[in-house]
Amino acid sequence: MHILIVDDEELQRCLLEGFLQKQGFQVTSAANGAEALEEFLHSQVDLVLLDHRMPDMNGDELLARIKAKNPLVRAIMITAFATVDTAVKVMQLGADDFLEKPVDLTQLLNKIQEIQEQLFISNDVAVIADAIHTDQLPVRMIAESRAMKNVLSMVLRAAPTPWTVLLHGETGTGKELVARLLHQLSSQKDGPFIELNCAAIPDNLFESELFGHERGAFTGADARRKGVFEQAHTGTLFLDEVGELPHPMQAKLLRALQDKTITRVGGETPLPVDARIVAATNRNLKEMVSHGSFREDLYFRLNVIEIEIPPLRERKKDIQELVPFFLNKLNSTITFDDQALSQLTKYDYPGNIRELEHIIQRTITLTRAQVISLRDLPDAIRRNSEHENSGKLNQRLAQIERQMILDALDKHEWVQTKAAESLGISERVLRYKMEKSAIGKKSGKG
Ligand SMILES: Nc1ncnc2c1ncn2[C@@H]1O[C@H](COP(=O)(O)OP(=O)(O)OP(=O)(O)O)[C@@H](O)[C@H]1O
Ligand SMILES: [Mg+2]
Incomplete structure (x- = not known):
């Protein structure tokens, strides 16, 4: 993202330029309106930070002229004292936001990130999708369909950002493969790629898996151990099946993501951690949020960029x-x-x-x-066509139902509670249907 700073005060310019450069932005600055317009003509500017009051041309006028040249450019106006009046006027002129002097740098960064996220989402997905050559990717994968090309285009744009990515898709659609690709294409590709399958960790060991523990923290902790956050430091932490995270751990994960620090179980000092988070789930987290089984604040934290991986069908x-x-x-x-x-x-x-x-x-x-x-x-593949256009409605519905039940049972290792939940029916109804379709407790497995 290229940012242009326009301010007549040299000190202010240097401060902002230095700060934003340190955050990894490409920054140029101009001391007045004329210089700004000149710069604007020569380079591709995405965002202008402009002072409302300048000697040669005030911010309103400059913004109007800049917008006339490129209506898509984003702008943040910096005003000496914000009155409601200025705020409204500034927005009417096409600024996306405004800030008061003296500029609060954290606030500025937040606003820039917000704009960056909007830009990211509004960019034309299809244009990038067409330019992708899958044989040049660091991870081998097939993406012939438009749907998969769009996924790749999102991946290419998400990879270099520091934002958390949430991958959503059915089992076997390639979530893990995409997570690895995100890592390979990111600036932390030389760091580790650490995976934690949240569905596979017993509740009482979760905290230690995530954050590690000190020696003697609990019975059986004979040595200090690093958790996945520490292991993934400077790399990517892939939280697979994140929907299975127990509620108390959701709060702890959220805190770690917010503070970028963790404390080992039995430890005292918070340790800074720097890992890019990619999460994946086959569950509908939004629905889980509305039922109260997934924390809303964590959902928003994870879901900065959501990538939906479509099923093969x-x-x-x-x-x-x-x-x-x-x-x-x-x-x-x-x-x-x-x-x-x-x-x-x-x-x-x-x-x-x-x-x-x-x-x-x-x-x-x-x-x-x-x-x-x-x-x-x-058989399953051949049979498919025989049934495709034949059979009475009832027969075909029964077949489909039987197959769905078998699939659900298979997917949940024949745990009926889970299978019933995924099918949206009660366990009692599931048992009834299993009996009716002659599905034994373990039949069909293997
Ligand atoms: N686009 C693709 N091109 C080639 N192979 C793929 C592609 N997508 C997935 N695969 C392969 O399919 C298999 C399943 O993919 P993966 O493990 O990434 O799925 P998943 O969504 O994580 O599944 P689950 O939800 O069961 O964990 C892997 O062997 C993977 O390499
Ligand atoms: Mg997986």
Whole structure:
């Protein structure tokens, strides 16, 4: 982001310029309106910080002239004393915000960040998406579909920023892969990439996993241990399945993110930590917030940039590229004929890309053919087309219901409470339906 500072007071200019440069912005400054306009003509300025009162041309006039040249430029007006009058006038002239003198630097930074976030979101996603060459990415991934190109475009723009990214998508859509890509494309790529799966940590060990512990902090803590925040220092901390974070830990995580410091369990001194946070979930956090199971303030903290990774059934164009990609990954010379390939695109993939990868793996392991045709495909895929246009409504609905139940059970390791919750039905109704569709407690697994 390129910022232009316009102020006739040299001291003020130097102060602001120095401060903003230290924050990593590209900054130029001008001592008066004429200089500012000159600068504006020669470089691509994103934001102007301008003093309301200057000798040659007042801030209002300068802003109007700048806006005439580039209506998209953002502006923050700095006024000597803010009266409601000036504030309204300044906004009418097209300033995005105003600040009072003496400038409070934290406030200034906050306002700039706000503008930066708006700019980021309003930038044309499609333009960048078209320019992406996936073979130049540091992480190998397929993105043929428009939906995935848009995801990549968000990733490319989010990566260099320090903001927290929240990845949302069904199981197997590539959340972890995207998290790794964000890390590789960021300025902290030489630092560590540390992953914590929030669904896999027992409640009583959470705090120590996140923040570490001192020796003797609790029974069994025989040595000092670093938590993931410390391990990820100068790198990226990937909080996977963040929706599973127990409520008390949500408050502690929020505090760590706000203060950028942590305290080890049993420790006294807060330690500064500097890690870029990427979080992922397959849950609807917004809904969880409205039910009170996820803290709203933490949600907003994590959700500075949200990237939605679409399910494979909504980007079937990718399948044609994913098949050779996985065959290549498996070092296989086997190919799929057109009919088989086309059949693969008809299936809905509740397990998304991971499921497709498994299907390909299984198919080529089980076959003796060099070219896979329809009959070599697993039943689930072949059956898909037989049912596609046949059967009575009731039969088909029952089939779909049965499949959804099986998928939910499978996904939640056959924990019925969780499966029922994900299906939006009660456990009692789930049990009834399982009985009706002849799903045993463990049938269908494996
Ligand atoms: N666009 C892609 N191109 C190639 N491979 C991909 C792509 N997306 C995902 N994969 C592969 O699919 C598998 C699943 O991806 P990943 O583990 O990132 O999904 P996930 O969303 O984290 O799943 P879960 O919610 O189950 O943790 C991995 O082997 C990954 O490498
Ligand atoms: Mg994952």
